[in-house]
Amino acid sequence: MSLRDWPIKQKLTAMLVLISGLVLLLTSAAFAGYQYWSLRQATRDALAVRGRIIAANSTASLAFANDADAREILSALRADPHIVAAVLYDKSGHVFAGYPAGVAGDVVPAVPGPDGYRFERGLLIGFQPVEQSGSQRLGTLYLASDLGAVYDTFRLSGVIGLAVMAVALLAAYLLSMVLQGTISQPILALAETAKAVSTRQDYSVRASKLGADELGALTDAFNQMLGRIEDQKNELQRYAAELEQRVEERTHELQERNESLRRNAAQLLAANTELDAFAYSVSHDLRAPLRSIDGFSQILLEDYAGKLDEAGQESLHRVRAASQRMGTLIDDLLKLARVTRAEIRTEDVDLSGMAQDIVADLQRTTPERQVEFAIAPGLKARGDARLLRVALDNLLRNSWKYTAKQPQPRVQFASVEANGGRAFMVRDNGAGFDMKYADKLFGVFQRLHSAADFEGTGIGLATVRRIITRHGGRIWAEGAVDQGATFYFTL
């Protein structure tokens, strides 16, 4: 586990212990260095003092060549186990007396060196002038001491230092264990709270504040944030509930509306069916008396022509014409009703061929009309052939009828691109219509021209629209008065 991932408690403790350890170490090192240096100084000073005392004591021995006395003086150095050698040189630099007895070799220089105390080859050595009355140089004292005293003291203080350091580190560790809590406790409390918030989505918990420091401020801010989140969450929930309720209400409303629409539709359908049935039966039942009126009028005209004057005959002719027109009207109504009731059988239909047949039939029945028909070849569609024939027949017959007063009548049947799809078009250069009545064209019994100008029942275009609508298509018209009319339909 890297240091980065340590728990904050351990981090803080480690930091505190590390810092105090480092401080202790540096202090100890500085102190040890100072102590080592001062110990050496002190040892040197002590040896210098000792040398001065011995030199002062041995002046007479040197002055009066009493080497036994000199040795006795030097032998007092036995009390110091660190003294390696002590030698008195006489005035001319010859060894006069030595300590310990028989000392010689490496540790005793043959001749005295320069005066002074210094460290040499792991030893502390000193050459002390022996003078009487501060003027007369009588000889030189040589002292050599090992550094055992320094090392002994140094070792002792090292042991003490290590012990103190261990105790101090332990104390620092224990103290840091306690003190780190003042920092880590609020952080841990915060972390605990944050965890509770994130795992349980519980925004009602609050971190406990343990002090008024920056962590306390952080805790306050955190708690405030939690409070705000909680408020917002509650508000959101309220909004959501409200929204849900509203959606429910709307849905309910819509359902109700749907329900009523369905009811209306069903009622409408029933009414329509009823109306159709009524229209059919009425139309059907109306024909019988109509036929009687026409038939008996004909009988009157044929059998009783001699008994009727001119005016009577004329009236009977009018009765017959009216009853025949009424018959046509009833036929058309029946056709419209049939279109509504008929079932659609879908098949491929050759619209071009169908148009040719209709045109041929028109030309045969009224050969005196010269109308120019332009029928595009190969127009095909899918639909009910019988119904489509009725629709196409109505449209072509319409055009044929309204071009009657045109010197050069012309009718066109083709397919065009309209509104991003294919549409069939029947166009003529006949009487046309005013566009403001365009939406009235396809209504039942809606007529834009008087029967005197163009005869008709006003049912044809209504029938056409019903057929197109039943095929899922659309029909619309464009035109202008005396400029001709164009009917478009899609299937």
Place this chain on the structure above:
Amino acid sequence: MALLRLTTALLLVCAARLGAQTGKASETQVKAVFLFNFAQFVDWPPEAVPDSQAPLVIGILGGDPFGDLLDATVRGERRGARPFVVQRYQRVEDITRCDILFISRSVADQPEDILARLKNRPILTVSDADRFAERGGMIRFVTDRSRIRLQINPVAAEAAHLTISSKLLRVAEVITPTGR
């Protein structure tokens, strides 16, 4: 080979004579140095020092055994600001101002007379005469197996108002005069 042997023999003889001479000269020289060194370990009463620059006189009474050794020893030396001067006397009467007096063996057969004449004068009396210290002298040189030892009579020195350093006493044999 014979030549080598002869040379060796000659060398040995020479060395032996030289050693004997050196021993003799050395003993006298040591005494001269000791005489000079006494000045360092003895304090004279203030009335004996006319001024701080007055010469410190080492006198020799009787035959001079030192030759110029003593002169050579003290030449250029000082005790504080006082230079050393060597004076030679034939008679006690000649002694005017003297600090250290070496009484030669030639006149020391009867040291009592000389010492009586010098009585109460702040003069450090030194001699190598027999029983000198016992007979009222202050310091005697004793030759012990080619070593010079000191015998000191502190009572005599005290009587002359001289202060002998305890260090000097340490290296000497202290004599307390009997009789008298």
